[in-house]
Amino acid sequence: xxxxxxxxxxxxxxxxxxxxxxxxxxxxxxxxxxxxxxxxxxxxxxxxxxxxxxxxxxxxxxxxxxxxxxxxxxxxxxxxxxxxxxxxxxxxxxxxxxxxxxxxxxxxxxxxxxxxxxxxxxxxxxxxxxxxxxxxxxxxxxxxxxxxxxxxxxxxxxxxxxxxxxxxxxxxxxxxxxxxxxxxxxxxxxxxxxxxxxxxxxxxxxxxxxxxxxxxxxxxxxxxxxxxxxxxxxxxxxxxxxxxxxxxxxxxxxxxxxxxxxxxxxxxxxxxxx
Numbered sequence: 001x002x003x004x005x006x007x008x009x010x011x012x013x014x015x016x017x018x019x020x021x022x023x024x025x026x027x028x029x030x031x032x033x034x035x036x037x038x039x040x041x042x043x044x045x046x047x048x049x050x051x052x053x054x055x056x057x058x059x060x061x062x063x064x065x066x067x068x069x070x071x072x073x074x075x076x077x078x079x080x081x082x083x084x085x086x087x088x089x090x091x092x093x094x095x096x097x098x099x100x101x102x103x104x105x106x107x108x109x110x111x112x113x114x115x116x117x118x119x120x121x122x123x124x125x126x127x128x129x130x131x132x133x134x135x136x137x138x139x140x141x142x143x144x145x146x147x148x149x150x151x152x153x154x155x156x157x158x159x160x161x162x163x164x165x166x167x168x169x170x171x172x173x174x175x176x177x178x179x180x181x182x183x184x185x186x187x188x189x190x191x192x193x194x195x196x197x198x199x200x201x202x203x204x205x206x207x208x209x210x211x212x213x214x215x216x217x218x219x220x221x222x223x224x225x226x227x228x229x230x231x232x233x234x235x236x237x238x239x240x241x242x243x244x245x246x247x248x249x250x251x252x253x254x255x256x257x258x259x260x261x262x263x264x265x266x267x268x269x270x271x272x273x274x
Contacts, residue, residue, distance in 0.1 A: 150169065
């Protein structure tokens, strides 16, 4: 009887070990990407300072620079950048249109049901933008009855629809057009990241300003299809190493501003999430 019990325990252990080995060995995504020598990474190419087209007609920005460094560190020599919109990112990953999304994408509970996220590598504030001449809007309470613009598919839009229930929320496919409509008076307010709004204001010399305190504080991370565990582990390690060796701070200072404490704010934001 004891012998049979020992055999059963041994057999069960062998099955569990084999199951664990199969689960860990099942994903070959990283090896396949290395063999192919190319990884497809999606961004909007229209949401500075995260991604935009530079003077050489090439993708540029904080997320683009992070993507290039991560690809190098995980052993994939070439990136094919794919331009797409926020509302398409999750579906694009699920249908195999690209391998990663890196464009200021927040790991929300709804998105996490459908795709996996890496360690966060960015964080930002969301603010109220109005015309310089506006003297009436100062904080969230002033937005009741106002026309509020936000980029379709972004956290800006979802937060606005959830929290600004007394406002008229208008979604825009293009992050630049929403600011143009603010300037022409078609809308009263834009809800945007502080960095994105400031970058667009300076680049286009727009008469707009950010008012009030930050509405919300959001992390951003690389998104990938569910179950691509080997890719996730490699990207996670690359991001942790880049935070530790100062690369994240260096890139954020270049693209976002010399005074922005990116790594310190990532730590604070992660603590708030917990």
